[in-house]
Amino acid sequence: xxxxxxxxxxxxQPGGSLRLSCAASGFTFDDYAMHWVRQAPxxxxxxxxxxxxxxxxxxxxxxxxxxxxxxRDNSKNSLYLxxxxxxxxxxxxxYCAKVAGxxxxxxxxxxxxxxxxx
Amino acid sequence: xxxxxxxxxxxxxxxxTARITCGGNNIGSKSVHWYQQKPGQxxxxxxxxxxxxxxxxxxxFSGSNSGNTATLTISRVEAGDEADYYCQVxxxxxxxxxxxxxxxxKLTVL
Numbered sequence: 001x002x003x004x005x006x007x008x009x010x011x012x013q014p015g016g017s018l019r020l021s022c023a024a025s026g027f028t029f030d031d032y033a034m035h036w037v038r039q040a041p042x043x044x045x046x047x048x049x050x051x052x053x054x055x056x057x058x059x060x061x062x063x064x065x066x067x068x069x070x071x072r073d074n075s076k077n078s079l080y081l082x083x084x085x086x087x088x089x090x091x092x093x094x095y096c097a098k099v100a101g102x103x104x105x106x107x108x109x110x111x112x113x114x115x116x117x118x
Numbered sequence: 119x120x121x122x123x124x125x126x127x128x129x130x131x132x133x134x135t136a137r138i139t140c141g142g143n144n145i146g147s148k149s150v151h152w153y154q155q156k157p158g159q160x161x162x163x164x165x166x167x168x169x170x171x172x173x174x175x176x177x178x179f180s181g182s183n184s185g186n187t188a189t190l191t192i193s194r195v196e197a198g199d200e201a202d203y204y205c206q207v208x209x210x211x212x213x214x215x216x217x218x219x220x221x222x223x224k225l226t227v228l
Contacts, residue, residue: 035217045153045161045204047217059214062119095160103208104151104166111160 002026002107004096009112016086020112022079022096027107030054030074033099036081038092039111048094049081064090086116120209122220129226136192138223140205143186148207150188152181155222156201164203165190192225200227 008020022034036048049070050059058070069082079096093111100106123141130136140150150168153161163172165181168188178193192199205220 037217044202044222045155045206045219047219050215050217059216061216100163100166102166102170103149104163104206105153105161106163106166106172108160108162 002098004098004107004109006094006096006109006112009094009114011115011117012086013118014086014088014116016116017082017084018086018114020081020083020094020096020114022081022109024077024079024096024098027098029072029077034072034079035097035099035105036070036079037095037097037105037108038090038114039095040089040092043092046092051079083114086114088116090114091116119216120207120211120218122205122207122218124203124205124220124223126221127224127226129228130192130195131228132195132197134195136195136199136225138190138192138203138205138225140188140190140220141186142188142207145186145188145207146184148183148209150181150183151206152179152190153204153206154199154201155204161204195225195227197227200225 003025005023051070067085071080095111096109097105098107152165154164155161164179168183169181180191202222204222209216
């Protein structure tokens with residue numbers, strides 16, 4: 001079964017850091033680009049970051065550029081998001097998502113909640 | 119940056135047809151994907167590349183895209199279709215690829 005399982009969320013103070021993880025199974029992980037997408041409580045979906053299958057290319061939304069770093073370890077079938085200098089507006093449910101060959105997100109994890117609050 | 123505009127809400131009676139629009143500048147030149155999200159659940163892809171359906175998605179879900187508007191059509195609406203729906207495109211107009219989501223439409227089945 002194709003599956004993505006996120007972990008690492010929690011409550012952190014403004015200015016703090018957090019590292020999210022996403023464990024993938026059921027598909028050839030390094031064949032696919034992976035993304036992080038977030039959803040603030042009661043709000044819509046917001047794309048956060050993308051990493052290519054080999055990890056050589058990364059891209060970020062302007063709202064997180066310079067603060068967040070996406071990475072992957074293909075030997076562990078895992079995706080990561082290092083979040084630094086967190087702001088209250090980063091409070092959201094963070095999903096990892098796999099892109100299908102036709103560039104749509106065909107598989108999503110269940111999400112991990114990040115709350116930035118003093 | 120590229121903007122996708124969806125109506126906040128659409129209401130339809132069971133058995134009728136729901137149409138959810140997604141507006142964007144010359145969106146007809148892009149591939150549009152649609153996601154369904156029920157409360158407390160992750161999004162699910164229901165239409166990709168304007169009008170194709172992933173396996174397991176009922177034929178009642180269809181899509182079209184032309185000019186400045188893409189449309190998700192749900193025929194013979196059922197109570198279980200009540201959810202938030204999001205359109206999504208890739209925008210390559212800047213120096214890096216960008217994933218853009220519409221603001222979402224809440225479908226209410228009366």
